[in-house]
Every structure is written in C-alpha cells, then in structure tokens.
Amino acid sequence: MTRSPAGPLLVGVDLGSQSAKVAVHTADGRVVASGRRPLRAALTPRPGVVEHPDDDLVDALAAACRDAVAALSAAGGSTGDLVGLGLCGIRSTRALLRADGTLAAPVISWMDERASRPHDPAAAPADTAVVTASSGHLTRWLTGRAADSPAAYPVLWPLDLERWDWSTDDAVVAASGLRRDQLVDLVLPGAVLGAVTEVAAHATGLPAGLPVVATANDKAVEALGCGLAGPDQALVSLGTYVAPMLLGDAPLRPGEEEAAGAWTNLASVPGRYLLEGGGVRRGMWTVSWLRDLVGPGLLPGGAPEELEDVLNRAAAEVPVGADGLLAVLDWLAPAHEPWRRGAFVGFDGRHGAAHLYRAVLEGLALTVGGHLRTLVDGLDRDVRLVLLSGGGARSPLMRQVVADVTGLPVRVAVDDGSPAALGAAVCAAVGTGVHPGFDEAVAAMVAPGPSVQPDAAATRAYGEIGQTHADLRASLAPVLRRDDAPGQPR
Incomplete structure (x- = not known):
C-alpha cells in the first residue's frame, strides 16, 4: 500500500522563462505532488522589447499552485502538512509596481534590451513606487510585503556583493536609475519573507499564513537543488x-x-x-x-x-x-x-x-x-x-x-522533478527549521541522478x-x- 504524504511538507516554486513549476516535497526531498502551467507567449511590440503579457507571472504561479494542491489532495495529503514555501523567480527581469503592488507596466523579460541597461526613470510610469525582480513582484503578491532576497539581484542593481545588501553609496544607487525608496527590503536566503495572505490563499489554494522563504535567482537556486x-x-x-x-x-x-x-x-x-x-x-x-x-x-x-x-x-x-x-x-x-x-x-x-x-x-x-x-x-x-x-x-x-x-x-543533478523547485524547498526547509542548516538540508533532500562517462x-x-x-x-x-x-x- 502506498503511504499518504505526511508533513512536514515543503513547497518549492520554480518560475522559469517558459513555465511556473510548483512541487511539494517531503523532508527527504521526495516529490509527492506537483503542478505546472506554461507562461503565455511574450509580447514584442517593437524590436528589442520583450514583455510578459498582463500579469502572466502571477496567473501562472497561482494556477500551478492550485494544480499542486489538487495533486496533493489526490495523493491523500493535506495542505495542513505544508510548513513553508520557497520562492524562486526568473532572474534579470524587472517589474515596476505601484504602491498597492499592482503592475505599473508589463514585466520586462530578461530577453528585453532594457534588462541589460540600468532602469530609465524617464521611461517609467509616474506612479512607479517599487522596482524589483520577478521574485520581488511575486513576494509582494503572495505576502503583501515588498521584500526579496539579495541573491535575486545579479548585475545592474545597486547591490554590495560583500555585504549582501543594497549599496550604502548614493552614487551607486543613482547610477542604477533607482531611488532608495523604490528598493525592496532584503532578506537573506533561508529566512522568512512573510506569510501567504488570505487573498493569495484564495487564488492559490495554499493555506493562509504559510511562511514564504527567501531563496535566490533561478540559476543559484538550481545549483543548490543540484547539490553543487x-x-x-x-x-x-x-x-x-x-x-x-x-x-x-x-x-x-x-x-x-x-x-x-x-x-x-x-x-x-x-x-x-x-x-x-x-x-x-x-x-x-x-x-x-x-x-x-x-x-x-x-x-x-x-x-x-x-x-x-x-x-x-x-x-x-x-x-x-x-x-x-x-x-x-x-x-x-x-x-x-x-x-x-x-x-x-x-x-x-x-x-x-x-x-x-x-x-x-x-x-x-x-x-x-x-x-x-x-x-x-x-x-x-x-x-x-x-x-x-x-x-x-x-x-x-x-x-x-x-x-x-x-x-x-x-x-x-536530480533524477526527477525540477532542481530549482527542489533548491527552493531546501531554502524553505532551512527557513522553517525542518533542517538546521543548508548543508544538512542538501544532504537530506538532494539525491544524485544517473551519470555517464566520456x-x-x-x-x-x-x-x-x-x-x-x-x-x-x-x-x-x-x-x-x-x-x-x-x-x-x-
């Protein structure tokens, strides 16, 4: 008889360039339920511009979460056993948010020429209150808090790599095209960003109050889930x-x-x-x-x-x-x-x-x-x-x-599932105390897949x-x- 999945269960979110993948893992890294929704085709209204349509990132995430929750229920599991969610987004994207967290403009894809240049405040809508990465946008939607991991901001952002925090140099911030008040709060990987709100719970099927844990950019989270x-x-x-x-x-x-x-x-x-x-x-x-x-x-x-x-x-x-x-x-x-x-x-x-x-x-x-x-x-x-x-x-x-x-x-690196989703679940395991640290979590949750010789x-x-x-x-x-x-x- 197959044993029903029981807690503690950890949700790993991998929002990539082509789809949103959500996987529910046990404390030893097994995938017991998952959901996946493709992103819609990017918009290219003019050469060099590549944008995500509407609020496609949020829509795909919500739908993939609902699929994962349904799969968990079908497997005999319960959302009551979920203890944390690790959130990983597409790196090098840029989201311009109003004060209420809604999009002031379409999310800029990493394939957009603007993503390889500093933010241009003159081209941004006047009501842009926050400029963030895709994971910051999703965190704001899930938790109501404008926060993210410093590891979600490679290149062009005014980040101090030694301190893992925003630069204290005003000239560095100005060179990025941003104001300090437009930057999100930074939380280290493996620490809690906030909790799923009632509104987000209704849209995703996740329990309200579920801790959302900081991870990193998608390549870094993938490396963690691969056991590098x-x-x-x-x-x-x-x-x-x-x-x-x-x-x-x-x-x-x-x-x-x-x-x-x-x-x-x-x-x-x-x-x-x-x-x-x-x-x-x-x-x-x-x-x-x-x-x-x-x-x-x-x-x-x-x-x-x-x-x-x-x-x-x-x-x-x-x-x-x-x-x-x-x-x-x-x-x-x-x-x-x-x-x-x-x-x-x-x-x-x-x-x-x-x-x-x-x-x-x-x-x-x-x-x-x-x-x-x-x-x-x-x-x-x-x-x-x-x-x-x-x-x-x-x-x-x-x-x-x-x-x-x-x-x-x-x-x-892994024989089944998404390495980035697993890496996100590893971060969630650390942030919620399921495992005492990253090394212990990787040892418990990441298993090698098949190998070949040259x-x-x-x-x-x-x-x-x-x-x-x-x-x-x-x-x-x-x-x-x-x-x-x-x-x-x-």
Missing part, C-alpha cells in the same frame, strides 16, 4: 539560458573576471558565491524550436515530448560531428552585439532532420564547453565532474555529447570539431556585422 558542493565540480544549466558555473567563497576581482570570462552571482547560501562563465541565450529554446519545426514530419500528431524522443533516438544514430553539419547558436543576439545571428553550415545530400537536431545539440555543447574551459583555466580550477541540470539534462544523447565534448564524467574517441573528434566550430563563429562575425548584411538592424 565542491571546487572540483562544475554545473552546466541546460535551460533557456545555458551557462557553466563554479562555486566560490568570494566575489571575483576585476582581473579574474576578464581572465575567466566570468562574473559573480550570489549563491543560495549566504556567504557563498557562484562564478558564472559565458552563456548561450535561447539555448534549449533553440532545441525546442527545431523540434517543433521538423519533428511533426517524423511523427505527425505527436506531442512535444514524443517528438523530442523520436529526434533524440534518430540523432543518436548520426555520427559524431553530424556528418560535417555545424550549428552556431545565436538565436537571440545580445544588446551589445545586435548583428549576431544563428547559422547552419555544411549542408549536403546526406543531411536530414536528425542531422539538424544533432548539430544543434553539438553546437550548444561545444559553445558552453568552450566557456567552461575558459572559466576553469582562468580560475585555475581542477574540475573532475560536470553536473547537468535543466530540461536538456533529460536527454541521454545530450548528456553523452556534453561528456564527450568536455572529456569529463557527467552526472544529472568516450575517448569521441572526445578526440570533438577536439578537432570544436576548433572548426570556433573558427566558423569567428568567420561569421565580420559578414554579419556589415551594414549591408541580410537582417542587419538599420
């Missing part, structure tokens, strides 16, 4: 944004940043840091795009998961290097290099849908593998294991390609292919950068 623990480990997050990360005990100094091609991100554990290398924008989004483009031709009427399985199996039969087909993944150009574009190069009569799919996976692995080498060499680290997380980690082929490209063993012959082949791939990216730059290049912004 030592200096000899790296984490590669295979999500919409793909990047390698290492743990650190101090922020990077300016010289280290340049050498490693990296920047400092606050971790989910106070006093710890994530040193993050270069990334790929729209990484796994590109894989999904290609799946939806060519998959129906292989499996008419198939669901996305079925199409992906078919393409993964077909691509696994394609030789290393996709028979000479190379993919450069630049499906979303950064604001400082708007001319960048993606490309497939090397087509001939052998190539079909499986080659395209494998080339995208390889292009992604080669790019992030290069960023990882730069990060490791620049910081003089001896990395012996790569942890994989995110949607791409579910693909056995992608796991093997990453192992072969890096020449390192690869382990999937194939020596494939690693040698990817060493040669990788140099060709890097040369191709460099060769494309002057062509795409020309004033008369197709698609060049005017």
Whole structure:
C-alpha cells in the first residue's frame, strides 16, 4: 500500500522563462505532488522589447499552485502538512509596481534590451513606487510585503556583493536609475519573507499564513537543488539560458573576471558565491524550436515530448560531428552585439532532420564547453565532474555529447522533478527549521541522478570539431556585422 504524504511538507516554486513549476516535497526531498502551467507567449511590440503579457507571472504561479494542491489532495495529503514555501523567480527581469503592488507596466523579460541597461526613470510610469525582480513582484503578491532576497539581484542593481545588501553609496544607487525608496527590503536566503495572505490563499489554494522563504535567482537556486558542493565540480544549466558555473567563497576581482570570462552571482547560501562563465541565450529554446519545426514530419500528431524522443533516438544514430553539419547558436543576439545571428553550415545530400537536431545539440555543447574551459583555466580550477541540470539534462544523447565534448564524467543533478523547485524547498526547509542548516538540508533532500562517462574517441573528434566550430563563429562575425548584411538592424 502506498503511504499518504505526511508533513512536514515543503513547497518549492520554480518560475522559469517558459513555465511556473510548483512541487511539494517531503523532508527527504521526495516529490509527492506537483503542478505546472506554461507562461503565455511574450509580447514584442517593437524590436528589442520583450514583455510578459498582463500579469502572466502571477496567473501562472497561482494556477500551478492550485494544480499542486489538487495533486496533493489526490495523493491523500493535506495542505495542513505544508510548513513553508520557497520562492524562486526568473532572474534579470524587472517589474515596476505601484504602491498597492499592482503592475505599473508589463514585466520586462530578461530577453528585453532594457534588462541589460540600468532602469530609465524617464521611461517609467509616474506612479512607479517599487522596482524589483520577478521574485520581488511575486513576494509582494503572495505576502503583501515588498521584500526579496539579495541573491535575486545579479548585475545592474545597486547591490554590495560583500555585504549582501543594497549599496550604502548614493552614487551607486543613482547610477542604477533607482531611488532608495523604490528598493525592496532584503532578506537573506533561508529566512522568512512573510506569510501567504488570505487573498493569495484564495487564488492559490495554499493555506493562509504559510511562511514564504527567501531563496535566490533561478540559476543559484538550481545549483543548490543540484547539490553543487565542491571546487572540483562544475554545473552546466541546460535551460533557456545555458551557462557553466563554479562555486566560490568570494566575489571575483576585476582581473579574474576578464581572465575567466566570468562574473559573480550570489549563491543560495549566504556567504557563498557562484562564478558564472559565458552563456548561450535561447539555448534549449533553440532545441525546442527545431523540434517543433521538423519533428511533426517524423511523427505527425505527436506531442512535444514524443517528438523530442523520436529526434533524440534518430540523432543518436548520426555520427559524431553530424556528418560535417555545424550549428552556431545565436538565436537571440545580445544588446551589445545586435548583428549576431544563428547559422547552419555544411549542408549536403546526406543531411536530414536528425542531422539538424544533432548539430544543434553539438553546437550548444561545444559553445558552453568552450566557456567552461575558459572559466576553469582562468580560475585555475581542477574540475573532475560536470553536473547537468535543466530540461536538456533529460536527454541521454545530450548528456553523452556534453561528456564527450568536455572529456569529463557527467552526472544529472536530480533524477526527477525540477532542481530549482527542489533548491527552493531546501531554502524553505532551512527557513522553517525542518533542517538546521543548508548543508544538512542538501544532504537530506538532494539525491544524485544517473551519470555517464566520456568516450575517448569521441572526445578526440570533438577536439578537432570544436576548433572548426570556433573558427566558423569567428568567420561569421565580420559578414554579419556589415551594414549591408541580410537582417542587419538599420
């Protein structure tokens, strides 16, 4: 007989770029109920602008919570056993709130050019009272309090990385385009932000009074839920944004940043840091795009998961290097290099849908593998294991390609569920006293998933292919950068 889930139960919220995921965990990390709701398609009213429609983040969160609560009830559990909720939002977003907590303007996506620049008060509505990240917006909606974790504010915000608090320098605050009175209260990860209000309880199905606990930005929470623990480990997050990360005990100094091609991100554990290398924008989004483009031709009427399985199996039969087909993944150009574009190069009569799919996976692995080498060499680290997380980690082929490209063993961080939701639940466990500290909570709640070893012959082949791939990216730059290049912004 299956035992009904009993308390203490911990809710982990992972609001990502494509969906809101809510998972209910036991004190040992098992997922006993979950809910997921996709976000609506982003609005792009003009070039460079990417916004979330209406209050989509709140709507998706509320619906996913209701689904999780219904699933918990169906499993024989009770919301009375819920003891805390860890809240994780999309990083590098920006929400402008009125004094009553409602949106003064659409939430600015991390893909929006404005997200890579300081806040522009001249362009903001006059009634903007608070400027915050997505998690700050959700905290305000859930608890009624304008508060958030300092680890939810990487880059561009006036944050003192050493103190884990807003800068005391008025010039730094002014340079961000913000006023001090527009900044939310900061609460360290693992501490309580507030409690679910009656209004939020009605919308979500969660019990009123449930403690809401601070976490960090989504990549940092994901690292916590993956169990990233030592200096000899790296984490590669295979999500919409793909990047390698290492743990650190101090922020990077300016010289280290340049050498490693990296920047400092606050971790989910106070006093710890994530040193993050270069990334790929729209990484796994590109894989999904290609799946939806060519998959129906292989499996008419198939669901996305079925199409992906078919393409993964077909691509696994394609030789290393996709028979000479190379993919450069630049499906979303950064604001400082708007001319960048993606490309497939090397087509001939052998190539079909499986080659395209494998080339995208390889292009992604080669790019992030290069960023990882730069990060490791620049910081003089001896990395012996790569942890994989995110949607791409579910693909056995992608796991093997990453192992072969890096020449390192690869382990999937968690075998089930969302690493970010688990990391958020870990924070909730600490904040509510279910576990005495982060190390104890991770030890109790985070279990490793399957691992793969690199194939020596494939690693040698990817060493040669990788140099060709890097040369191709460099060769494309002057062509795409020309004033008369197709698609060049005017």
